[in-house]
Amino acid sequence: MEIKVLKDILSVNEQMAQRNRSVLDSKGVFMMNVMSSPGSGKTSLILETVRRLKDRLRIGVVEGDISSSIDAEKIGRENVPVVQINTGGECHLDAGMISRALDSVPLEDIDLLFIENVGNLVCPGEFNLGEHRKIIILSVPEGDDKIYKYPLMFNIADVVVVNKVDLLPYTSFDFESFSGAVKGINQKAQVLQVSCTTGQGIDDWIAWITGCVQR
């Protein structure tokens, strides 16, 4: 029988997250936790970033999925170290899973580590992993009202990336209204527009990422 004591789980998670952060800092690795709904473009944005930056930064990726290793295989083709976590049903990654994954990541040879969380706009927001930044992706076809329905995610974000802006002409997504709503609950988060299909806005995204890592 599986017993979950939520408060204890979160406090154990917090301790593990701090341990992860110490390990990362001691190795000089900057870790980014990428979160979104299923299909918003986490893998595509990570792939695009790897392609643009792999000659300037040594990048690693941890892929979190309930099952399958489709995304890890895609990333692996770019010849960067990638570790797959299959949660086997859990709807989020936790700091303990990341701690075990870090054992398989060549931290000495990495500057920047992306964690692709399980596709879910709810639970991943509750679990710190020890990351330096939280990246939330929302894709245009999901609609600009998602901030009202899933406020936690947008509240904790360091950056909100609006992906698939090439689809703006075919949807009713109002970027100005969405961006204003983000500012209303989270003054610190930048809101970026990108399209991994057309390349629009990717330069701004790359500038944001490199600005974080170099600080």
Add this chain to the structure above:
Amino acid sequence: MEIKVLKDILSVNEQMAQRNRSVLDSKGVFMMNVMSSPGSGKTSLILETVRRLKDRLRIGVVEGDISSSIDAEKIGRENVPVVQINTGGECHLDAGMISRALDSVPLEDIDLLFIENVGNLVCPGEFNLGEHRKIIILSVPEGDDKIYKYPLMFNIADVVVVNKVDLLPYTSFDFESFSGAVKGINQKAQVLQVSCTTGQGIDDWIAWITGCVQR
């Protein structure tokens, strides 16, 4: 301190689900549990169905959201009874929440009750609500690989509705491949193509719904 005993929770949930089903059957109400990622079009599909069918069937809606009542307000404008459940953080509806909501639904005056679950392709699949059918929506921009990454949802579906097919020309979604993959893990589920924007396929969806209710 919140204590969760997962096995017990699921068994209590199952009992509540059976109770919900008995209540519904005694009142002649057919209940559909609509599940998908955030932004796949649950509200849009329910709205379209209400508009097409409200002269033939008496329809009610229960809206599940972590917070906000945006969707309930949209549905309410169609003059059908709607009850909002705010889960306050929980990433899915459970049978107990539905049991309490049913107390506020005029069951004597309803033939068909839609439950719009929380937008999440993981946890809602684990909780029976007492529904007669499970409807899974996947929207084209989410990508045709989602069945491999979130298999439970597609495994339990009675029907898989591929929404936003008007965006097929702008994405790499392969409907034949996706439909074949669904059949590979779930022979009973029909796979329908619809667009709530253009109306494409809505007739087939309405035929499926009315076929269920009349049986």
